[in-house]
Amino acid sequence: MGEFCNAERDGHLFVVTINRPERMNALHPPGNAEMSLLFDEFQSDPDLWVAIVTGEGDRAFSAGNDLRYQAEGGDRSAMPSSGFGGLTSRWNLDKPVIAAVNGVAMGGGFEIALACDIIVASDNARFALPEPRVGLAALAGGVHRLPRHIGLKRAMSMMLTGRHVPAAEAKELGIVAEVVPQGEALACARRWAGMILECSPMSVRATKQAAMQGLNETGVRAAHEGRYEAVRAMIDSADFVEGPRAFSEKRPPQWQGR
Template sequence: MGEFTITEQDGHVLTVTINRPERMNALHPMANAEMGAIFDMFEANPDLWVAIVTGAGDRAFSAGNDLVYQAEGNPKWYAPMGFGGLTGRWNRTKPVIAAVNGVAMGGGFEIALSCDLIIASENARFALPEPKVGLAALAGGLQRLPRQIGLKNAMGMILTGRHVPAAEGKELGFVNEVVPQGEALTAARRWADMMLECSPVSLRTSLEVVRDNFNYPSLEDAMKADYPSVQTLRHSEDFIEGPKAFAEKRKPNWKGK
């Protein structure tokens, strides 16, 4: 248990809980730095294959930047890896799931958008309200949201700061599943368990190819590109184990290497 977070490892899954419920899990520089260190550890630990990030309590996933802390004249610096140690983590190689159990505003929404899946409880609310307080969503919200739901849908949120409920988030395409209040973390773990049925090497390869293919001007260029993780996959133990387990009609024993 950290000063601002709670971490729990269950098998190959790491659950990270933002633990500032008195501030609706808003993040200040020290909390961002602590989460950055946690996700550094997650990336470096070969025994951890999937992470889930959520917020303490049932009111908030994260209200984003701690404006009260900022208004008190405290330093405005951010951790190198951004909000929640995730929004600026460009070379992340392992899947991360956001279990949104309440409001995800500003930087909180940007954390969720930087994850690979968003599982939301029915009481979840999403927004980029920065313009209402003279700011802008510069931790990836202005870049990620249009890429994930299209320009017009994104601008409808960005230029109004309006709150979007979980059901609408599912319709817009940035939420994967909506579940009853109190069940977001359980549902996120169900998705994590489905990921654990897959080779961790295959998942790392898939994440890299999906992420980096946008760097190429055409589909043909993207498909012909050289992705380092593809070579890693082809020389991995999992690359041999998968077909072997299929032929032997048994579950594969993934090594993650």
């Protein structure tokens, strides 16, 4: 139990919950620093393979930056280098993270979700980058990630207006993988995590690293011919042998993650 967020270990799964419901789970620098320490733990622990991030309660995943704290002149020195929520600038994380959006995901809250690999949402969820409405800009990766996710024109229709997008539309746009009834977002995320955990964690990390780093290349050939450390680690791992062996022996594989 932290001061601003909680973490739960469930086997190879790590669940992080932003716990500031009185502020719609908005984050200030101390809260971001606490989140960063938790994701440091997730990243460095070889026995943690998948993470979920969500918000406490049914009203908000995260309303983003705690503007009241900022307006009152709160100390901002604790802001971590890993970015908003300890995730938006964590460029070297090869383990998958799922966002369970259980209400509003605004500004930095939406940017946390965009930094995740899969987003699932309750039907009362709403997404927006409303920073221009308060004299700011979505500079925790939002202005760059959203156009890459849904295309420039559709992203501009959100970013230049700050409009709220409901969960059903977010699914149509390709932001959200699944929409479930209110109160079921975390259970849905756990189900998706379970599907990932059926796969080799070495293969999952190789897939994520190659896909994400490959986006930095100018074409498919350059991305295909790139060198990825996680792919080499997969090939050198015990899991690389265990997978085909388990398939030939008609049994579930026993992944080691090494």
